[in-house]
Amino acid sequence: MNYRRGGFSLIEVLIFGSISCFAIYCVAQLLIKPYQMQKTLDASEAPREANRALDTFVNDLKEAAPGSIPWQVLGSTSPLTFAKSQANPITYGYEGPGNGPGALARVEGSSETVVLEPIDAPSAAAPLFQYDPSLHIVMIDVRYHPAGKPPIRLVRRVALSQ
Amino acid sequence: MQKQNRGGFTAIEAIVSIVILSIVGLMIGQTFLQTGRSAVKSKESRQAAALSEMVLEQYSAYAALDYSNLASYDRSKITPQAFFSTKDNLGYDNMRISTHAELQDKGGSLVTVKIYWGGNTEADSLTFTKSFAESGGARHAEAYSGI
Numbered sequence: 186m187n188y189r190r191g192g193f194s195l196i197e198v199l200i201f202g203s204i205s206c207f208a209i210y211c212v213a214q215l216l217i218k219p220y221q222m223q224k225t226l227d228a229s230e231a232p233r234e235a236n237r238a239l240d241t242f243v244n245d246l247k248e249a250a251p252g253s254i255p256w257q258v259l260g261s262t263s264p265l266t267f268a269k270s271q272a273n274p275i276t277y278g279y280e281g282p283g284n285g286p287g288a289l290a291r292v293e294g295s296s297e298t299v300v301l302e303p304i305d306a307p308s309a310a311a312p313l314f315q316y317d318p319s320l321h322i323v324m325i326d327v328r329y330h331p332a333g334k335p336p337i338r339l340v341r342r343v344a345l346s347q
Numbered sequence: 348m349q350k351q352n353r354g355g356f357t358a359i360e361a362i363v364s365i366v367i368l369s370i371v372g373l374m375i376g377q378t379f380l381q382t383g384r385s386a387v388k389s390k391e392s393r394q395a396a397a398l399s400e401m402v403l404e405q406y407s408a409y410a411a412l413d414y415s416n417l418a419s420y421d422r423s424k425i426t427p428q429a430f431f432s433t434k435d436n437l438g439y440d441n442m443r444i445s446t447h448a449e450l451q452d453k454g455g456s457l458v459t460v461k462i463y464w465g466g467n468t469e470a471d472s473l474t475f476t477k478s479f480a481e482s483g484g485a486r487h488a489e490a491y492s493g494i
Contacts, residue, residue, distance in 0.1 A: 193358055197358035201362060215380060218383060219383040233393065320405070324433075
C-alpha cells in the first residue's frame with residue numbers, strides 16, 4: 186500500500202522558510218524606513234520653532250541704530266546691547282549658570298522675556314555673538330537643546346546699515 | 348482505496364500566496380517611502396533656504412561696501428566655512444554654495460545663489476535670487492525668490 190502522509194517534505198519546508206524569511210526581511214526594511222524618516226522629521230520641527238523664536242532678535246537687530254552696535258569687539262560672551270532709538274536700548278544675552286544650560290533673554294526697559302531655552306552657556310570658543318566690523322555683520326550662534334531631541338546649532342548672520 | 352484529501356495548502360500554494368503578499372507589502376512600503384523621501388527633501392530645502400538667506404545677507408554687505416564689484420564675489424561650490432570665513436561650516440557641513448552676480452539691463456544687480464547638498468548634483472540643489480540696487484551707497488534689496 187502506498188501511504189502518503191500529506192505533510193511537507195524537508196525540501197519544501199526549507200524552500201518555504203527561506204522565501205518567507207526573505208519576504209519578511211524585504212517588507213520590514215521598507216516599513217522601517219518611513220519610521221526612521223518620521224523620526225528625522227520630528228527632529229526637524231524643533232529648529233523651525235527655534236528659528237522662529239530667533240526672528241524677533243533678528244528683526245530687532247535690523248532696526249538697530251547704526252552707531253549702537255559694539256563693532257570694536259570681534260566675539261562676545263557678554264550681552265549685546267543696542268538701540269533702535271536713543272531712549273530705547275535693548276539687550277540680548279545669556280542668563281543662567283556659567284556651565285549652562287540657560288536661556289537667551291531679551292531685556293527692554295523693565296520688561297524681560299525669554300527668547301529661547303534651554304541653550305548652552307556661551308564660551309570664549311563658542312561665543313553667542315560674533316562681529317564682522319568690515320562688513321558690519323553680526324553673527325548669532327546658539328546651541329539649543331530641545332527636550333528629548335538632539336541639540337541643534339542655530340546660526341544667523343545679519344547685515345546691518347553702515 | 349479512497350484517496351484522502353486533507354484540505355490544507357500545498358507548498359506551491361503557500362509560496363505563491365507569500366510572494367503575492369510580499370509584492371503587496373512592497374508596494375505599500377514604496378508608497379510610505381516616497382512620502383518620507385519628499386518630507387526629508389522638504390527638510391533639506393528649509394536648510395538650504397536658511398543658508399541662502401545668510402549668503403544673501405553677506406551680499407547685502409558686499410553691495411553696501413563695493414556695489415560695482417559684486418561679480419568679484421562669485422564663488423563655485425565652496426563650503427560655508429570658506430564662504431563666510433568662519434571657524435567651521437556653521438552646522439551646514441553637507442552643503443556647498445555657488446554664487447553669481449550680474450548687472451541687469453533695467454539697472455541693479457541680480458545675485459543668484461545655488462545651494463547644493465548630498466551628491467552636489469543639480470537634482471539636490473535649490474536656487475535663490477535677490478536683486479540689489481545701488482542707492483547712494485546704501486543697500487537696497489528689491490526682490491527675493493526661491494526657485
